[in-house]
Amino acid sequence: MVVDPMKICAFVHFAVPFRNAGSETMLHAMLKSLAAAGHDVTVVTTDTPQAPQQYQWDGIQGLSRPGPYAAAAAVRDLAPDVVLTQHQNTPVALDLARAIGSKSVFLMHNDFDLNRAYLERSPDLVVFNTDWIAEQYRDQVPRSLVVHPPVWAEQHATEPGDCITLVNCNRDKGAAHLYYLAMRIPEVRFLGVIGAHGQQIRVGGRNVEIVEHTTDMRRDVWSRTRVLIMPSVYESYGMAGVEALASGIPVVAAPTPGLRESLGDAGVFVDRDDMDGWEAALRELLDPAAYEAASARARARSAELDPTAELDAFVQAVEEVSGHARPRQRRRPRGAPRKAADS
Known part of the structure; x- marks a missing residue:
């Protein structure tokens, strides 16, 4: 059981179930792992006008706001310990995290040149989605790990x-x-x-x-x-x-x-x-x-390709970078296949 839970906010443009592309489904699995570990998780989107202003999906709280500035205000009000981000909202999210004293986690899904500018904003933790991309950038970041897109x-x-x-x-x-x-x-x-x-x-x-x-x-x-x-x-x-x-x-x-x-x-x-x-x-x-x-x-x-070990390592890395890590029993992320030891 987590003794000192974190408040975590994902500041992104799209999210499940309103967009179900690879990046969004990967993010959702990672947020579920954090929630399963006992943390308070909210996702704030900037480009999902079809979503209600407040919703819940698969155990994750969601807020929909029109554009990055309204979304940034919502994130500020939540006062999270950690801000996660990916793709086009990354610059605003990283600057916001620094301004409000939160730790930042950047999920990097490709090796496009734009990512070099994002890395210059010094996220506290970078999560690469593959080894081949990590090898290109790992020396440019102080702390990183690889989490392949989870598929159960x-x-x-x-x-x-x-x-x-x-x-x-x-x-x-x-x-x-x-x-x-x-x-x-x-x-x-x-x-x-x-x-x-x-x-x-x-x-x-x-x-x-x-x-x-x-x-x-x-x-x-x-x-x-x-x-x-x-x-x-x-x-x-x-x-x-x-x-x-x-x-x-x-x-x-x-x-x-x-x-x-x-x-x-x-x-x-x-x-x-x-x-x-x-x-x-x-x-x-x-x-x-x-x-x-x-x-x-x-x-x-x-x-x-069982993703269990990488998701556990991700949760641990986020806890450590935020300073909230405590000894606890590892729990199987919600939606993960049950292994013999869990039965």
Whole structure:
């Protein structure tokens, strides 16, 4: 039990359930871990006009305010011990934390140049979402750790379907690949899932179905998917691929550093512009023996990616940087799969 709980505030532009992209779902899992450890957690958003001014979701308190200045006032009123932030609100959040005497935690999801300016504001703790990004910046920050985007396999595992699927039908994620491959492999069904960000490209086709953005990926996507394609221009990690692995769904992906780190030996990597290679990889997975071997590798990789230890380390790091760490019994984050020792 925590003897000295913290008051923690996440100052961000979007949050679950009003935006369910990778950054938001990662943040939500991390906030749940802090709440499960006994801390008082609130998320304040600047760009969710569809949200009520005050709400609760999955055990996390939420406040919606129109823009960074109104949100900053709400954070100031909360007087948190720690301010977490990510993406575009980072400069305001880091300056605010310093002004009100709070410790700051910056969640860094990519290696874009803009992050160098954020790091110059000297956050007290930097959380990198991958090892490959951490290696580029670790020497520039006084305290950091890596937390890969948490995926609980039990929340996604299901019986795979029969479609070749793309999640997020924007250009950079590979919408053109989806439609072109569907024409080249007409005997197979393709599924496109409307994403949470980017301009979505909807093109009809005899063997292509487009489904709307969903918060129930297991039922609406993974239960219909045989193979996931990720021909992305950029992926710092690739949560969708890790979710697919939980069901033994093979992932054919462009070899970005993030996808190589997340998928490991389970990934089938093809250069983004090699359309003949994409078709060949997918046709190979139509063979039952090849598919079963790839599926076994996917399940094995999924088992390696249990996020429990990294989330525990994150909670401990936030407690230590705030000066609120106390001896306590570690608790399993809410939503985490139950292990034998917990039963």
